[in-house]
Amino acid sequence: MTAHLARRTAQMLLVVYGVVTLTFITVRLVPGDPARLMEPPGTPETIIQLVRQQIGTDKPLHVQYGDFLAGLPRGDLGKSFRGGRPVGELIAAYLPNTLLLGIVAMAVATALASIIGIGAALRRNSVVDRAALFLVAVAQSTPNFWLGVMLVLVFAVQLRWLPAIDMSGPESFVLPVATLAVTLLPLLVRTVRQSFIDALGDDHVRAARARGIPEHRVLLIHVLKVASLPLVTLVGLQAGFVLGGSVVVESIFNWPGIGTLALKAIQDRDFPMIQGTVLVIAIVFTLVNFVVDLVYAALDPRIRY
Amino acid sequence: MSAPDARASAGRRLTVFLLARKSTLAGLALFAVVTLAAAFAPVLSPYDPLEQDLNRVLLPPAWADGGSAAHPLGTDPLGRDLASRMLWGARLSLLISVASVLLGGGLGFIVGIVTGYFGGWLDAVLMRIGDVQLAFPFVLLAIAVLGVSPERTPAQLIGVLGLTTWIVYARVVRSRVLSEREKDYVRAARALGASSARVLLRYVLPNVWQVAPVIGMLYLGFFVIVESLLSFLALGLTPPTPSWGSILADGRQFMMVTPWMPIFPGLAILLTVLSINLVADGMADYFDPKLMKGYAPRHPLPPRMAIASDKVLAVRDLTTVFRLGAGVLTAVNRVSFELGSGQVLGIVGESGSGKSVLALSIIQLLDAPGAVTEGEIVFLGKDLARVSNAEMTGLRGRRIGMIFQNAGSSLNPVLTVGYQLVETLRQHLRLNSEAARTKAREALEMVGIGDPDRVLRAYPFQLSGGMQQRVMIALAMSVQPALLIADEPTTALDVTTQAQLLERLDELRRELGTSVIFITHDIALLADFADVVMVMYAGQVCEIGPRGRVIREPRHPYTQGLLNSVSRVRAPGTNRLSAIPGDPPDPMHPSTGCPFAPRCAYAMAVCREVNPARTGVGPGHEAACHLLTSTPEAVAGGGTS
Numbered sequence: 011m012t013a014h015l016a017r018r019t020a021q022m023l024l025v026v027y028g029v030v031t032l033t034f035i036t037v038r039l040v041p042g043d044p045a046r047l048m049e050p051p052g053t054p055e056t057i058i059q060l061v062r063q064q065i066g067t068d069k070p071l072h073v074q075y076g077d078f079l080a081g082l083p084r085g086d087l088g089k090s091f092r093g094g095r096p097v098g099e100l101i102a103a104y105l106p107n108t109l110l111l112g113i114v115a116m117a118v119a120t121a122l123a124s125i126i127g128i129g130a131a132l133r134r135n136s137v138v139d140r141a142a143l144f145l146v147a148v149a150q151s152t153p154n155f156w157l158g159v160m161l162v163l164v165f166a167v168q169l170r171w172l173p174a175i176d177m178s179g180p181e182s183f184v185l186p187v188a189t190l191a192v193t194l195l196p197l198l199v200r201t202v203r204q205s206f207i208d209a210l211g212d213d214h215v216r217a218a219r220a221r222g223i224p225e226h227r228v229l230l231i232h233v234l235k236v237a238s239l240p241l242v243t244l245v246g247l248q249a250g251f252v253l254g255g256s257v258v259v260e261s262i263f264n265w266p267g268i269g270t271l272a273l274k275a276i277q278d279r280d281f282p283m284i285q286g287t288v289l290v291i292a293i294v295f296t297l298v299n300f301v302v303d304l305v306y307a308a309l310d311p312r313i314r315y
Numbered sequence: 316m317s318a319p320d321a322r323a324s325a326g327r328r329l330t331v332f333l334l335a336r337k338s339t340l341a342g343l344a345l346f347a348v349v350t351l352a353a354a355f356a357p358v359l360s361p362y363d364p365l366e367q368d369l370n371r372v373l374l375p376p377a378w379a380d381g382g383s384a385a386h387p388l389g390t391d392p393l394g395r396d397l398a399s400r401m402l403w404g405a406r407l408s409l410l411i412s413v414a415s416v417l418l419g420g421g422l423g424f425i426v427g428i429v430t431g432y433f434g435g436w437l438d439a440v441l442m443r444i445g446d447v448q449l450a451f452p453f454v455l456l457a458i459a460v461l462g463v464s465p466e467r468t469p470a471q472l473i474g475v476l477g478l479t480t481w482i483v484y485a486r487v488v489r490s491r492v493l494s495e496r497e498k499d500y501v502r503a504a505r506a507l508g509a510s511s512a513r514v515l516l517r518y519v520l521p522n523v524w525q526v527a528p529v530i531g532m533l534y535l536g537f538f539v540i541v542e543s544l545l546s547f548l549a550l551g552l553t554p555p556t557p558s559w560g561s562i563l564a565d566g567r568q569f570m571m572v573t574p575w576m577p578i579f580p581g582l583a584i585l586l587t588v589l590s591i592n593l594v595a596d597g598m599a600d601y602f603d604p605k606l607m608k609g610y611a612p613r614h615p616l617p618p619r620m621a622i623a624s625d626k627v628l629a630v631r632d633l634t635t636v637f638r639l640g641a642g643v644l645t646a647v648n649r650v651s652f653e654l655g656s657g658q659v660l661g662i663v664g665e666s667g668s669g670k671s672v673l674a675l676s677i678i679q680l681l682d683a684p685g686a687v688t689e690g691e692i693v694f695l696g697k698d699l700a701r702v703s704n705a706e707m708t709g710l711r712g713r714r715i716g717m718i719f720q721n722a723g724s725s726l727n728p729v730l731t732v733g734y735q736l737v738e739t740l741r742q743h744l745r746l747n748s749e750a751a752r753t754k755a756r757e758a759l760e761m762v763g764i765g766d767p768d769r770v771l772r773a774y775p776f777q778l779s780g781g782m783q784q785r786v787m788i789a790l791a792m793s794v795q796p797a798l799l800i801a802d803e804p805t806t807a808l809d810v811t812t813q814a815q816l817l818e819r820l821d822e823l824r825r826e827l828g829t830s831v832i833f834i835t836h837d838i839a840l841l842a843d844f845a846d847v848v849m850v851m852y853a854g855q856v857c858e859i860g861p862r863g864r865v866i867r868e869p870r871h872p873y874t875q876g877l878l879n880s881v882s883r884v885r886a887p888g889t890n891r892l893s894a895i896p897g898d899p900p901d902p903m904h905p906s907t908g909c910p911f912a913p914r915c916a917y918a919m920a921v922c923r924e925v926n927p928a929r930t931g932v933g934p935g936h937e938a939a940c941h942l943l944t945s946t947p948e949a950v951a952g953g954g955t956s
Binding site: 024025028029032033036037040041042144147148150151152153155156157159160162163167168212213214216217218219220221222223224225227231232235236239250253254257258261262272273276277279284288291292295296309310311312 | 338447451455456459460462463464465536540543544547548549550560563566567570571574577578580581584585586588589591592593596678680708709710711712713716717719721724725726727728729730731735738739742743774776787790791
């Protein structure tokens with residue numbers, strides 16, 4: 011177990027390091043000078059040079075890289091090119107909003123998907139099943155940025171039931187959560203349905219029925235315990251969708267989260283901020299998947315480290 | 316089959332498949348429309364998509380007030396024709412997505428083939444790179460990098476999307492190649508000195524390529540969304556290039572004034588991706604048809620008076636069919652037998668003879684789409700084909716126990732042995748948990764398990780096959796059922812374990828007075844275990860009688876053949892495993908005659924036309940064979956000896 015934890019931690023650090031380094035190098039290799047972008051067109055070269063010195067992009071690449079790595083252990087992610095505030099501070103202020111939105115959306119999506127998926131599996135090839143599968147296909151084909159815009163158009167602009175943008179009270183969660191949940195649903199429903207169908211066909215389920223175990227116990231204990239295993243793994247994948255989707259959803263609903271920070275940083279060519287947000291997203295994603303592995307091992311006795 | 320024949324039959328299969336799958340057909344039609352619109356965008360567009368006309372900005376679509384036929388979908392904030400921009404948007408979106416799929420898929424496919432077939436250091440390096448890529452949503456990173464560049468051309472977009480997705484194809488193709496490479500005929504070809512290129516092209520590729528188009532289709536839909544998303548976030552193709560995403564972004568800005576504008580690009584994306592996904596689903600099912608699996612909902616037959624019987628079990632004219640798409644398969648055909656208290660009935664037959672379906676018919680747990688359509692199963696005075704579902708659940712486990720061939724998969728893998736035993740005992744015997752625990756320990760001791768406490772705590776995977784089957788027997792026998800159905804319980808075990816287990820089972824059923832139906836394909840096993848032997852062939856009983864008579868004086872040529880093959884295997888000096896030549900008949904197309912006739916050395920003209928009825932050949936001994944009603948002595952000559 012200890013050896014496994016050590017190996018997994020090393021693996022996680024390697025992935026995070028690789029992702030961050032790749033970001034560091036590629037944003038600098040792509041043409042376009044952030045200093046020039048920060049000043050109005052036609053600014054004299056001498057002033058641009060001063061800006062470069064101020065933000066540190068005048069130094070050789072390996073020196074910049076060294077400074078960046080040296081800061082990491084201290085939690086120093088550098089200062090934003092725009093406004094000069096420490097990147098770490100901004101991320102610490104914005105990240106909880108993203109996590110809150112993501113967790114609520116995942117909880118809603120998982121609950122809905124379980125009901126739809128199990129219902130469809132138990133009535134396989136019925137009207138219910140077909141309708142569920144069709145809805146899933148439509149949801150899978152719906153671009154979430156469009157859905158977000160349409161939800162705002164209908165519920166905020168036309169009907170005026172809900173706030174269109176900004177994070178305020180609980181009602182401000184409804185539209186962004188709905189948008190994210192629709193993105194998460196298709197894969198969840200398909201997985202729940204398929205793993206339930208697979209588990210229902212397992213030999214041990216027939217054996218349990220042959221022992222006279224009543225149907226509700228067969229479904230709620232024997233089938234559910236086996237069928238829920240793939241769902242756990244899916245949570246890790248979902249974390250990726252949530253973090254990726256946050257860029258879109260936060261931009262549509264003006265949500266003060268890490269996606270908003272990342273998008274603005276990309277548009278501004280704010281290198282420290284891009285590196286910082288990518289680093290944090292990478293850490294959250296690998297950590298979630300690490301926890302998922304541990305939970306899976308705890309649920310499935312066949313896996314022991 | 317020659318090549319043109321194969322092609323024609325593949326074409327037929329595709330036609331049949333498509334006609335049965337309306338959703339795939341609809342997806343294909345929709346996708347064709349989108350593709351044609353994209354291909355002919357330059358011809359179809361009424362205007363240049365980049366042509367601005369600031370006198371005609373934000374015009375409504377033709378059907379709304381103030382709209383005109385000159386601009387069917389209206390105009391955008393710069394006075395550009397929306398219909399033209401939508402058409403060109405389709406063109407660019409599909410172009411970029413298809414090219415990205417070809418790049419990522421092509422690269423991944425080649426990498427998968429090479430690493431899977433040749434292995435070595437290249438495999439190790441490429442797969443580790445892939446692992447890192449898979450450990451993080453790399454598309455996100457790619458988007459960040461892409462967004463930073465000041466100019467974004469279609470080629471850049473294609474490069475980024477293609478290069479971030481190759482690993483998925485590579486992994487799937489690689490694992491397929493790995494399993495293909497080890498198949499007998501591929502190894503044989505390599506051993507015979509076929510070149511790597513020839514083995515790959517002739518043997519490996521034909522069984523591997525099918526996975527690529529399905530993944531490719533799914534990515535195609537994904538890329539259409541990603542391309543629009545990038546444009547929507549102003550990170551996609553550099554404006555003023557028309558893209559669905561940038562039209563949507565414009566529409567969002569003027570949402571208050573022109574609420575219709577965001578609807579067009581969204582619907583276009585939705586319908587395009589939906590069509591692609593429907594085709595992908597169809598392709599997945601076409602290339603990899605999943606078999607129907609699972610339990611058939613039970614529908615009791617209409618009630619009727621059962622003929623009384625003093626036996627534990629009396630089965631009369633039992634018929635079980637499976638209604639499949641291609642026709643009706645009769646798996647059990649008018650089977651009748653009786654089983655007295657404490658007796659053992661051995662049922663023997665090849666796989667596919669219907670013996671397992673017969674067992675599942677009795678306990679009423681048939682796989683979908685199976686159903687008992689005729690006959691009676693009178694168990695302790697109740698007709699199991701006609702009792703209610705609730706009553707049947709009450710009988711299962713309590714009065715009828717069953718053990719299966721694969722003990723390992725018949726135990727729930729994520730529940731301990733103790734949990735499953737206690738659950739069963741409490742269900743049937745109304746015990747508190749402590750008493751159930753004690754009883755569970757006794758049950759394990761009863762089947763000869765020396766350390767019951769360890770086994771109670773264990774998960775099934777921690778036990779050997781023999782132990783697992785002992786646990787199954789304990790599960791079935793601990794509540795002392797009147798009838799035990801054992802379906803090849805020892806087939807998966809080695810000979811020593813098999814003998815120990817059978818001995819234990821025999822002792823146990825004597826102690827408890829349980830009647831047993833013992834199903835096997837090995838007639839030799841029944842020689843010292845069964846009271847009555849029943850031989851099944853193609854869903855029918857061909858011979859039934861007391862063990863001594865059937866084994867010493869078999870009257871049906873099939874029984875004789877079965878015994879013959881056993882004695883020949885055991886005879887010294889022969890090392891050839893002899894079986895009856897030929898194969899069982901196709902159950903979908905039964906003949907009107909005796910099902911065994913095509914393989915029978917004594918078959919007569921009548922055998923191919925009339926299915927023989929069971930006739931008595933001795934006390935309690937019956938066989939279904941025309942030879943017995945015409946010239947009995949002809950059969951005696953072909954006996955065992």
